[in-house]
Amino acid sequence: MSPLRVAVLALALSLGLPGVSAAQNAAPPSPPADDSRLWIVAGGGSTTLLGDCTDCEGNRYLHSAHFLGNAGISINERTDFGGEVLWVPQTLSTGDEIKVTFVMSAVQFRPWRTQGFFLKAGLGMAFLRNWLSALEDSSPPIRSKAFALGLGAGWEFPVGGRVGVQLVGAQHAAALGDLQTSERTVENVMANFWSVGAAIVIR
DSSP, X not given: OOHHHHHHHHHHHHHHHHHHHHHHHOOOOOOOOOOOEEEEEXXXXXXXXXXXXXXXXXXXXXXXXXXXXXXXXXXXXXXXXXXXXXXXXXXXXXSOEEEEEEEEEEEEEOSSTTSOEEEEEEEEEEEEESGGXXXXXXXXXXXXXXXXXXXXXXXXXXXXXXXXXXXXXXXXXEEEEEEEOSSOEEEEEEEEEEEEEEEEEEO
């Protein structure tokens, strides 16, 4: 073989080997990140209501049913984030109807990934109709809104696939401030709700 052909062959081999080596040593593609999954909760239970203000006389506890809904995404295996709606209707012995709706952002956290125990918290607004009737029988109907906070804890049990059941207890509170009626100003009105219930979970 002539020296020219040897030189050309050596040059071709030297150009081809790095490409083969690079292809063999290329890092495998990283696996795609886990997709966020839908988080839905729907259920209900029992609620105890208590209204309070600066000059209210004694405590007046009321009892009602409630309906609860959450929707959002599961950020990871421990944390869910989304919105929460809590609706509490109540009819008094006087025939007056009280309706309260909490609309809040909510986060739910499981400290232990393999256990069903969870903590949850929410922050948002409460919309109240005729709430002063929970304080006084003679109060006129008033529609109002308030800053709202919710805290709770519970346990989730898997049923099958993406479906589960959860038992939960929570407290929700709404600060209405001062409410003006035709007769007087009711100062520092508060609304407190303690609830226990169950719900279906899809995640």
